Amino acid sequence: MNIPAFTLSRQIQEIGPAVEEAMHEVVNSGQFILGPQVQAFEERIAQMTGTGYAVGVANGSDALYLALRAAGVGPGDEVITTPFTFFATAGSILRTGAKPVFTDINLDTFNMDPDQASARISPRTRAMLPVHLFGLMADIDALRQHYAGVIIEDAAQAIGATLRNKPAGSVGDLAAFSFFPTKNLGAFGDAGMVTTTNDQWATMLRSLRVHGSRQKYHHEWLGINSRLDAVQAAVLNVKLNYLAHWTTRRQQIAERYRQGFVERRVSDIHLPSVPQGFSHVFHQYTIRAEARDRLSAYLKDRGIGTTVYYPLSLHLQPALRDLGYRLGDFPRSEQAQDEVLSLPMFPELTDQEVDYVVQQIAAFYQGG
Numbered sequence: 001m002n003i004p005a006f007t008l009s010r011q012i013q014e015i016g017p018a019v020e021e022a023m024h025e026v027v028n029s030g031q032f033i034l035g036p037q038v039q040a041f042e043e044r045i046a047q048m049t050g051t052g053y054a055v056g057v058a059n060g061s062d063a064l065y066l067a068l069r070a071a072g073v074g075p076g077d078e079v080i081t082t083p084f085t086f087f088a089t090a091g092s093i094l095r096t097g098a099k100p101v102f103t104d105i106n107l108d109t110f111n112m113d114p115d116q117a118s119a120r121i122s123p124r125t126r127a128m129l130p131v132h133l134f135g136l137m138a139d140i141d142a143l144r145q146h147y148a149g150v151i152i153e154d155a156a157q158a159i160g161a162t163l164r165n166k167p168a169g170s171v172g173d174l175a176a177f178s179f180f181p182t183k184n185l186g187a188f189g190d191a192g193m194v195t196t197t198n199d200q201w202a203t204m205l206r207s208l209r210v211h212g213s214r215q216k217y218h219h220e221w222l223g224i225n226s227r228l229d230a231v232q233a234a235v236l237n238v239k240l241n242y243l244a245h246w247t248t249r250r251q252q253i254a255e256r257y258r259q260g261f262v263e264r265r266v267s268d269i270h271l272p273s274v275p276q277g278f279s280h281v282f283h284q285y286t287i288r289a290e291a292r293d294r295l296s297a298y299l300k301d302r303g304i305g306t307t308v309y310y311p312l313s314l315h316l317q318p319a320l321r322d323l324g325y326r327l328g329d330f331p332r333s334e335q336a337q338d339e340v341l342s343l344p345m346f347p348e349l350t351d352q353e354v355d356y357v358v359q360q361i362a363a364f365y366q367g368g
């Protein structure tokens, strides 16, 4: 068998014609940036998340940056986040002139540990930026018990996830989504969204994405060019119709992995945990294995693709060396970077493929 870690080709076979038709309509309309397709998509995301406001932007990184800006984060401020995430989380904080203050993760969930985070709060703390990594929400309810300030969700990987029945995007004061093509809801290019329940921040976001302007050619503050393209919104409007079905299938695949490992008594790996009250949308199915590198090479030889998200924690990235962190500062994040392995996960994966992956992992631990 040949099983990629991820592929879009099967999905495109399924939905290609509907997407092409929607793209064609945009071409014929001549309206390529913002416009009715973008507005319709914004309204649907606002409704789905129950936030009231959703502002389409060019990508998830800008969504984070603009959410921080709308909340007034800037030079001299600190923003608490985790080092075990994609670079954009911390990069966006630095773009505002503020400083990322890292706090370690919980190794079972890969998300911010609320108790540790509370110990990082200082008079300069202006916001917290927890990440819903791999499709599982960070425990924002617990963070709220420690911190009364602004909480911004990095929901890039978690559309459709819930925390005690509250959707990702609705629990923080603001949230950033990415529709990068490989995300659970992916465009045919870059796209992003900020959600908020605060109408003043929504107005600010709409201005910041067009160079800080509410009235054309009048600029009240410094913004950027970060608008959502109509073609991407048209693609996303079609794909959003499938999201619930795709999410269910991801959850079924995760359950099949779990049951398979239990049945074959594979006890040398840590499986993703889903704490009570959380629903996981499995953007990734990420296990931890001490023998990670040998396991991934073994699987590769047997036609199974895997990926390491993320091989180097942000506090150890050369680009962030000026923050002054060192090896040893965040031991759980460092352990995760050495042990994580994301197994094939996409809705079109077949049961036979899942079983084959389980079988090969069992064979690795049972001596090949």
Ligand SMILES: Cc1ncc(COP(=O)(O)O)c(C=O)c1O
Binding pocket: 059, 060, 061, 062, 064, 085, 086, 088, 089, 131, 154, 156, 157, 177, 178, 179, 180, 190, 191, 192
């Ligand atoms: C956790 C996280 N934050 C932020 C981003 C940035 O999103 P984008 O690639 O759309 O800029 C991504 C995705 O790439 C992500 O996974």
